[in-house]
Amino acid sequence: MNGVSSHRGGRIPVNLLTGFLGSGKTTLLRELLADPELKQTAVLINEFGEVGLDHHLLERIDENVVLLNSGCICCTVRGELVDALIDLDTRRARGVIPDFDRVVIETTGLADPFPALSTLRAHPVLANHFSVDKVVVTIDAVNGEAQLGDRLEAVRQLAAADVVAITKTDLCSREAVAALRRKLTAINPSAVTVLRQDAEAAHLLGGSSFSPDLADASTDADPLGGHGHHHDKGDGGHHHHHHASGGSTVTSFSLTVEGRLDWTAFGIWLTMLLNRHGDRIFRVKGILNVGGEDRPVAIHGVQRLVHPPVHMKAWPDADRRSKLVFIVEGLDQAVIERSLRVFNDLSDRLLSQTGENPSRQARQLAL
Amino acid sequence: MCALCGVLGADDHWTSAVSRPGVYTRNEDRVSRRREAAKRLKIANAVLQTRRLDLREWQGGTYILSNATGGTRVFQSLAHMWPEAEAMVSSGFDPLDAGFLQKIEEIAS
Numbered sequence: 001m002n003g004v005s006s007h008r009g010g011r012i013p014v015n016l017l018t019g020f021l022g023s024g025k026t027t028l029l030r031e032l033l034a035d036p037e038l039k040q041t042a043v044l045i046n047e048f049g050e051v052g053l054d055h056h057l058l059e060r061i062d063e064n065v066v067l068l069n070s071g072c073i074c075c076t077v078r079g080e081l082v083d084a085l086i087d088l089d090t091r092r093a094r095g096v097i098p099d100f101d102r103v104v105i106e107t108t109g110l111a112d113p114f115p116a117l118s119t120l121r122a123h124p125v126l127a128n129h130f131s132v133d134k135v136v137v138t139i140d141a142v143n144g145e146a147q148l149g150d151r152l153e154a155v156r157q158l159a160a161a162d163v164v165a166i167t168k169t170d171l172c173s174r175e176a177v178a179a180l181r182r183k184l185t186a187i188n189p190s191a192v193t194v195l196r197q198d199a200e201a202a203h204l205l206g207g208s209s210f211s212p213d214l215a216d217a218s219t220d221a222d223p224l225g226g227h228g229h230h231h232d233k234g235d236g237g238h239h240h241h242h243h244a245s246g247g248s249t250v251t252s253f254s255l256t257v258e259g260r261l262d263w264t265a266f267g268i269w270l271t272m273l274l275n276r277h278g279d280r281i282f283r284v285k286g287i288l289n290v291g292g293e294d295r296p297v298a299i300h301g302v303q304r305l306v307h308p309p310v311h312m313k314a315w316p317d318a319d320r321r322s323k324l325v326f327i328v329e330g331l332d333q334a335v336i337e338r339s340l341r342v343f344n345d346l347s348d349r350l351l352s353q354t355g356e357n358p359s360r361q362a363r364q365l366a367l
Numbered sequence: 368m369c370a371l372c373g374v375l376g377a378d379d380h381w382t383s384a385v386s387r388p389g390v391y392t393r394n395e396d397r398v399s400r401r402r403e404a405a406k407r408l409k410i411a412n413a414v415l416q417t418r419r420l421d422l423r424e425w426q427g428g429t430y431i432l433s434n435a436t437g438g439t440r441v442f443q444s445l446a447h448m449w450p451e452a453e454a455m456v457s458s459g460f461d462p463l464d465a466g467f468l469q470k471i472e473e474i475a476s
Binding site for chain 1 (some may be wrong): 403433465468
């Protein structure tokens with residue numbers, strides 16, 4: 001990753017910066033914008049309130065800073081988000097405002113990131129002009145743990161994160177920060193956790209490992225994050241954590257699947273699962289060993305939104321098993337795993353009837 | 368857009384994404400697209416027929432879902448398949464339901 005990338009295939013990367021109320025989103029944004037690498041960044045700030053203040057705190061008022069202050073981005077102002085982004089892009093193209101090569105959207109402290117991500121992906125104009133880059137979430141070292149315990153909004157934000165920036169670390173002990181860090185990794189093992197003061201713009205915002213545009217460049221990028229998901233446990237490679245939040249149970253676990261997955265059956269299974277249970281599946285990420293392919297396929301979903309699958313250039317290590325990380329609320333890991341196997345086997349049975357399945361044919365040949 | 372029928376755009380659902388660099392898709396050429404579409408229909412229909420629904424594809428971009436009493440729904444994106452199917456049946460399609468999984472296991476076994 002060479003600095004903060006720009007204009008991927010003509011599309012401008014968009015970062016979502018979110019985090020619970022008072023967790024330091026605006027402070028982080030102000031510091032990031034001081035970085036020369038982010039000189040050409042447009043900013044959209046969403047505040048829930050009659051009078052917006054955050055844009056003043058940024059200390060950078062120009063035409064590329066837009067305030068959306070008539071409601072929350074995840075419900076009432078999604079239309080405004082579309083209009084603001086299209087307007088920015090149009091004015092940039094006409095040369096009315098300075099060129100920009102990245103957009104950062106700062107959400108309200110209570111926003112669920114999913115609707116904004118969904119809007120960016122689903123809107124026919126936005127999808128062709130903007131690409132979704134990393135979701136950055138700030139977590140307050142002092143109050144973060146309590147917020148994650150009490151507020152499902154905070155858990156949803158954390159689950160959607162690609163990068164978690166821990167803020168206010170100077171206000172508590174090193175041990176408390178380490179404990180919080182372990183907790184964050186337990187809830188969202190696929191995110192990279194950094195201390196805010198160590199965060200550099202390039203690593204914080206740019207180069208999502210799930211970006212198709214980077215599939216060729218980042219052969220060693222591990223979309224499951226740097227927190228060791230390849231646990232070889234005696235129970236068949238499962239690893240899970242539980243976390244109680246607001247009376248509900250948020251669980252993260254990883255599934256390891258031996259053998260190859262049938263892409264078509266997997267697609268039918270995951271779309272059906274997300275259709276029925278998407279509001280309780282905060283995150284799904286995975287590297288798949290797909291039948292008929294030498295290279296792995298990375299998938300990445302937030303609630304019901306699944307990004308275009310990335311065909312990675314190479315496997316990150318020697319392990320060729322498919323791995324899926326789920327962050328769910330109140331769903332049973334064993335049932336999800338069984339369901340996946342049932343659908344994968346269905347494909348095998350159906351297609352072997354007509355001799356369409358090359359992996360089955362290969363097995364029969366081997367016998 | 369199809370100049371004859373005026374169908375706009377193409378479905379860019381993740382299971383059948385528009386081909387572009389770095390994205391995994393089987394939408395790369397006419398033959399692989401048709402082969403994958405046929406395979407998808409076969410598996411989807413096996414699942415849908417547990418609730419007596421039938422899925423057909425029209426012109427490679429439109430899907431027609433029918434039930435045994437002649438009810439029909441038409442949609443353009445694979446993203447709509449399960450919401451539409453669930454709207455046509457009372458019992459729904461829950462891949463975590465033990466009874467439903469049992470039915471899937473019985474298909475072609």
